[in-house]
Amino acid sequence: MFRTQDVDLAGLPGMFGEGLTHWHGMSRSLATHWYHVSIKQRHEDRFISQVEMLNDETKLFELISAQSEDLVIDELQVVTPPWINKGKSWRMEKLTSVSVGYDKNEVPVCLLEVESGAVYTDVHDLSFDASTLINLRKIY
Numbered sequence: 001m002f003r004t005q006d007v008d009l010a011g012l013p014g015m016f017g018e019g020l021t022h023w024h025g026m027s028r029s030l031a032t033h034w035y036h037v038s039i040k041q042r043h044e045d046r047f048i049s050q051v052e053m054l055n056d057e058t059k060l061f062e063l064i065s066a067q068s069e070d071l072v073i074d075e076l077q078v079v080t081p082p083w084i085n086k087g088k089s090w091r092m093e094k095l096t097s098v099s100v101g102y103d104k105n106e107v108p109v110c111l112l113e114v115e116s117g118a119v120y121t122d123v124h125d126l127s128f129d130a131s132t133l134i135n136l137r138k139i140y
Helices: 057-065
Strands: 034-043 046-054 071-080 091-102 108-114 119-121 134-138
Touching (some): 034 057, 057 071, 057 091
Antiparallel strands (some): 071 091, 108 119
């Protein structure tokens, strides 16, 4: 999850639109992947570009399902910590697919395929085999 501190509040809640609050900064306490989604949303007679930063596959699926002639996803990227991308630092990469399934213990597992062809999972077990997932469903 993303979290904010009250001292980072920009202006007053609602001053940028009903239900909106702007922040100067945010943080994450867990080193887990998240999604950076570039969208275009119709506002009156034109499209406005903006970025959605989504915590998990549930929020991602909600946004994907909400696409319409008034809301278009331009680009979907995943931000991964080193333990997921097997590198030395965090990476942001363009996604080609996202799938969700369950392991033998019925724990949800996410498969992330990036533009380079690499496939990442959010499983810490180095011996994990993605072919053992059940009820695998592609959401993107």
